[in-house]
Amino acid sequence: MDEKPAKFMVCKRIPVKANLREASEEELWKLHDSASKEFHTLLAKVREGKVDVKLMPEASPSLLELKAELSKRMLEHCCFCEHRCGVNRMAGERGRCRLDYRTYVASWFHHWGEEAPLLGRGGSGTIFFNSCNFRCVFCQNYDISQEWSPQWSRASQVDARKLAKIEAALRLDGAANINFVGGDPTPNLHTILESLLYLEENVPLLWNSNMYCSIETMKLLADIIDIW
Structure with a gap:
């Protein structure tokens, strides 16, 4: 499980030539699509054993930073999920998920109740987020x-930063992966993506969701999530 780098570690090595703060959201998406192609080229070489990511310097700005910036832009007219509320959560408005820009976590621990392939020797490092964009009475x-x-x-x-510390602590304590669940992780996309900028531990990421994600969200996740 630890022989290859997690995808988000590869994303950190893909450079993006732009001022992320000044570029428009449309320009950022064009940059993202181009950088994503570079990511898949590098990922293929990594998986073939032709490139050692650990020997590559982290880029700045990187594809991962671009993804984090795009998620913040999306939060201003929220389209993280297919409810597409369009509210400005950055300004304190709340969407169908009943969340503004803030992220809340109910608990985090080594979960032994997941499927056997996800447990490794230290269990799945599960982070339970509060709230959800569904209202399932049987949840x-x-x-x-x-x-x-x-x-x-x-x-x-x-x-x-605090979320990154939780992720790192779980991994250093033996977690086989970081398992984003809830509730649902989707409304917290912006916090999760930014946390990976501060996470230095190589660890597979698991997206444990109702999968009512928007196409835009899936594009941001596709290059960083290792297990679905």
Whole structure:
């Protein structure tokens, strides 16, 4: 499992020639599509054993930074999922997921209840996000997906740096992967992508979602998620 780099580590090595803050969202998407092609070329060489990513310097700005910036732009007219609320969550508006720009985590631990191939020797490093863009009455995690509030004792607000520390701690303690679940991880795309900029541990990423993601979200995730 540790023989090859996780995809997000490869993304960090793909350079993007642009001022990410000044470029328009349309320009950023064009850059993204071009850089994504470079990513897949490099990934193929890595998988064939022709390139050692560890010997490559991290780019700045990188494809991963571009993805993080795009997610923040999307948050201003939220289209993370196919509800496409269009609200400005960056300005404090709340979408169908009942979240603004803030991210809340209910718990994180080594999960031994996942499928056997995901457990490795240290279990799946599972991070349970609060809230969801669905309202399933049969949800097994109803208490954290729907019946919760930011004031709830099991809702810890996290920013990207804190989330990265959680991810790193799970990995260093033996987790076979980082498992983003909930609730649902999709409404927290911006925080997750930015957290990977600070994560230095090589670890496979698992997207454990209802998969009601938008095409735009899937484009951002496709180059970083190792397990679906």
